[in-house]
Amino acid sequence: MTLKLVQGDITTLKVDAIVNAANSTLLGGGGVDGCIHRAAGPELLAECCTLGGCPTGEAKLTGGYRLPSKYVIHTVGPVWHGGGYGEREALISCYRNSLALAGEHGCQTVAFPLISAGVYGYPKEEALEVAITSIRKFAPADMRVCLVAYDAPTFRLGQQVLERLDQG
Numbered sequence: 001m002t003l004k005l006v007q008g009d010i011t012t013l014k015v016d017a018i019v020n021a022a023n024s025t026l027l028g029g030g031g032v033d034g035c036i037h038r039a040a041g042p043e044l045l046a047e048c049c050t051l052g053g054c055p056t057g058e059a060k061l062t063g064g065y066r067l068p069s070k071y072v073i074h075t076v077g078p079v080w081h082g083g084g085y086g087e088r089e090a091l092i093s094c095y096r097n098s099l100a101l102a103g104e105h106g107c108q109t110v111a112f113p114l115i116s117a118g119v120y121g122y123p124k125e126e127a128l129e130v131a132i133t134s135i136r137k138f139a140p141a142d143m144r145v146c147l148v149a150y151d152a153p154t155f156r157l158g159q160q161v162l163e164r165l166d167q168g
Helices: 031-040 042-048 087-104 124-138 152-167
Strands: 002-007 017-022 059-063 071-076 109-112 144-149
Touching: 002 124, 002 152, 017 031, 031 042, 042 059, 059 087, 071 087, 087 109, 087 124, 124 144, 124 152, 144 152
Parallel strands: 002 144, 017 071, 017 109, 109 144
Antiparallel strands: 059 071
């Protein structure tokens, strides 16, 4: 498994699947979810309407439509309530289930946003730690995974977290 931290717009990446930090309706929203829906076009919303939503920690797959990726894997991260309400376990489940779904559909390349660290309020440093350790634990050996930081401060923080985790 190869893990690479990148800064940019996840909707422009040419990978087999991008992961959407969705809300439980899967019908679009703010942040990365809204960006993915806008970039993919109305066909994505139409397919999402057939899925019946998605519980926190689970993942569902759709086509990528107008995106350069073949698939969109929608996962619903936890809302941060201080850390004592199973948020970490739910966030780990998002990565594990998304990677399993990607593997089931033959994806060799997958890009993740930083799930739950936007409007859901998960502290970015903790979200980065969960993302990196979960991807390293659950991604198949032959998969290449990008963790996408939208802005420079998050990218720099991600580099620091990666360095700290690599040093043990």
